[in-house]
Amino acid sequence: MTPDDNNTMLEAKFERLRAILRNTNGIAIAFSGGVDSTFLCAVAQQELGGKALAVTAASPTYPAAEQNEAARLAKSLGIQQIVVNSNELDIPHFADNPPDRCYHCKSELFRIVREVADRHGLMFVADGTNADDEDDYRPGRRAADELSVISPLLESRLTKQDIRTLSRRLDLPTANKPSFACLASRFPYGSRITEQKLKAVDAVESALRSLGFLQVRVRHHGDLARIEVEKDDIARLAAPDVRDKIVHMAKQAGFRFVSVDLEGYRTGSMNEQLGLGTQS
Numbered sequence: 001m002t003p004d005d006n007n008t009m010l011e012a013k014f015e016r017l018r019a020i021l022r023n024t025n026g027i028a029i030a031f032s033g034g035v036d037s038t039f040l041c042a043v044a045q046q047e048l049g050g051k052a053l054a055v056t057a058a059s060p061t062y063p064a065a066e067q068n069e070a071a072r073l074a075k076s077l078g079i080q081q082i083v084v085n086s087n088e089l090d091i092p093h094f095a096d097n098p099p100d101r102c103y104h105c106k107s108e109l110f111r112i113v114r115e116v117a118d119r120h121g122l123m124f125v126a127d128g129t130n131a132d133d134e135d136d137y138r139p140g141r142r143a144a145d146e147l148s149v150i151s152p153l154l155e156s157r158l159t160k161q162d163i164r165t166l167s168r169r170l171d172l173p174t175a176n177k178p179s180f181a182c183l184a185s186r187f188p189y190g191s192r193i194t195e196q197k198l199k200a201v202d203a204v205e206s207a208l209r210s211l212g213f214l215q216v217r218v219r220h221h222g223d224l225a226r227i228e229v230e231k232d233d234i235a236r237l238a239a240p241d242v243r244d245k246i247v248h249m250a251k252q253a254g255f256r257f258v259s260v261d262l263e264g265y266r267t268g269s270m271n272e273q274l275g276l277g278t279q280s
Helices: 003-024 035-051 064-077 101-119 131-135 140-146 160-169 195-210 231-237 240-252 269-274
Strands: 027-030 052-058 080-085 124-126 216-221 224-229 257-260
Touching (some): 027 035, 035 052, 035 064, 101 124, 101 140, 195 216, 195 224, 224 231, 231 240
Parallel strands (some): 027 052, 052 080, 224 257
16 A cells, blocks of 8 residues: 555545534543543544533542643643543442453443533533554443444544544644553452552652653552563663662552563553453
8 A cells, every 4th residue: 555545544534533523513522631532622623613522530540640631731722621520449340450440430431421411412422442442452342332422533443543643733742642541450450449559550650751751551569560661661761770769769659569571561461361452
């Protein structure tokens, strides 16, 4: 396939997305401030103006830095953002961290967005699922189906790379933003999730980012923090001055041991115990 063919396909997907959004005549979008939902909100604002809403659920699994970033992004896009407080830890079964944890989380999220949509007279609720997500283990998709949530990016067959390319065209600051998933994804299935553990993970990940590591995960294994960074960053992570800072921060956060995963960052490493696809 030639570059011209790729460009033609991308333009067709983009126009399909615009048409889907126009045809809703109003939509409430589950907005986290990530690459996908930011792009979807940007296009929805262009097509629908005041009939597009960005709905953000603030919770312990959603770091304060990400919440603040989402607020800045919504303001820059000119889209109305509505923030609703939520706490997934209060959802039955969620804190026990079963393999279908995301189903319970997304059910709560989409219920919240649906309530906001109803209050504003909007028929449609949407999420940022894209075409690449079909290959992942995502139990949250069941919640979307049950609550009639539409996925315009998926329906348009836009991949993550397509979305990044189009985000650059729209001059969105998220075009190159590293992938992010809620902090609950850092725990082995069956390991109980608590607010204290979430704060410990967030503290170490924030420390890593402050040292210039862009794509990071801190997997919580009880007393052990298993750190994932991009493979090219592993050597720098092991440099004495950096290593000492991370060990100090991890122990301050409550971990007794700190390890580096030599396979490097990869989506859904917690799903490997299930023999399933990627998730976070």
